[in-house]
Amino acid sequence: MAKKLSEAIVAEGNTGSYSPVQRFVSALMKSVGISVCDAFIPLHFALGDALQFDWSEEYVLLGGVEHKVHVAHFHLCHSRKPFVVAYMNESEPVNAIGSRKRANEMVLDAFVQALAFFGGVPRRVIIDNPETMVTYVSRSKDRIFHPRFLALMNHDVIEPVTCTPASGWEKGQVENQVQFLRGELFCPKLAFDDLAPLNAWLRLRCEELAARRHPDQQHRTIADVFADEKIVLRPLGRPFDGSVEKTVRVRSTCLVQHDSNRYSVPSEHAGRHVSLRAYADRIVVVVCNEIVAAHKRHFTRNISCFEPWHYVPLLDRKPGALRDGAPFVGWDLPEAMQQIKKHYMRDKGGDRDFVDLLLLALTHGMDVVETACDRAVEQNTLRLPAIINLINQVLEPVIPPLADTHGYPQLTLRPEADCKRYEALCVAGAVAA
Secondary structure, eight states, rough: OHHHHHHHHHTTTTOHEEEEEEEEHHHHHHTTTOOOOOOOOOOOOOOTTTEEEEEEEEEETTTEEEEEEEEEEEEEEETOEEEEEOOOOSOOTTTOOOOOOOHHHHHHHHHHHHHHHHHHOOOOOEEOOOOOTTTOOOOOOOEEEOHHHHHHHHHOOOOOEETTTTTTGGGGHHHHHHHHHHHHHSSSSOSSSHHHHHHHHHHHHHHHTTBBBBOOTSSBBBHHHHHHHHSSSSSSOOOOOOEEEEEEEEOTTSEETTEEEEOOOOGGGGGGGEEEOOOOOEEEEEETTEEEEEEEEESSSSOOEOOGGHHHHHTTTTTTHHHHHGGTTTTOOHHHHHHHHHHHHTTHHHHHHHHHHHHHHHHHHHHHHHHHHHHHHHHHHOSHHHHHHHHHHSSSSSOOOSSSOOSOOOOOSOOOOOOGGGGHHHHHHHHHO
């Protein structure tokens, strides 16, 4: 009413603001006994019936740097048991207006973690209409769910229930949880080294918060009511694979791109098309159903993530790249191999020798070569032929001692040394001639 009245006054030429009109209408309605607040019907949820889900954005310090993290909130409606887990997305300015679109794999991983935390599956999940879950809302309010989210719902046999757009009260419990936990957990600003310890702390706090009194059953705690609800939750099956897969082409630099970052793959796949599976915390590259590369996922922009071993076969033709190649900068090799590399690189052609040593590691395995290098450093025999000999010694099978010799013939006469016996051989040789 106040909005329509304000629009009518503006149409008459009034240049005032909306706030005075709103205050006037509110006072007028109170004076005549008309309620100015919205009225709602209290909701009741049975044991194991519904789970509510929502997102929030919070600011935390990770490694001394302020980050905006996306926090997934889950709330079991009957027991009021909470669960939260934080995710990073690609970096954005701290004071940016609006929020970056959350990735589908974050949603999938959040649900997998939440169901594991609760130890069972409810019948329904009540959600908003984000693009990561709902791709289309028709005028008749029919929804088309995102294929990966629908696959998750089908996998765990959960019925997704969407709220009316801009009607947050339809999942009021989790909406209240967002506001409560913002003050309870994220103020003052949290500081952790990385996302993993932050999420471990959040999980612990969710367990501690369950010690509060249940709002509807004051004589019991949330944990007590949850113990009853957990019994009726459906058992968990095999965890859902929360990845989002796409086909990409490997560049000539042996890199594939996801978002704005690049990740290396083995050099033999350069120029080919591969499957890239993006998880919430890692990137996996698959060829013919075989994982050929796996990297920790990065959320800062324009990062190239190298695995040096992916490029070692190329060094066979270009050993000089060992000195200046970007994948080999800061390569964390075992201490013995670092010493051998430093020794080789002092001499001309030393890069060729060290490349040959790396190729041996690809052939025989890193454990074998590392053991041989440790022995070479101990014996101060750093030349490549000596190390190859040590590798062969490591690879030689160990002949086990005889377990039991009691069944073998025993000597009864002590052998005596008699060199004259060899003269018989000389006589036999003369006769043969």
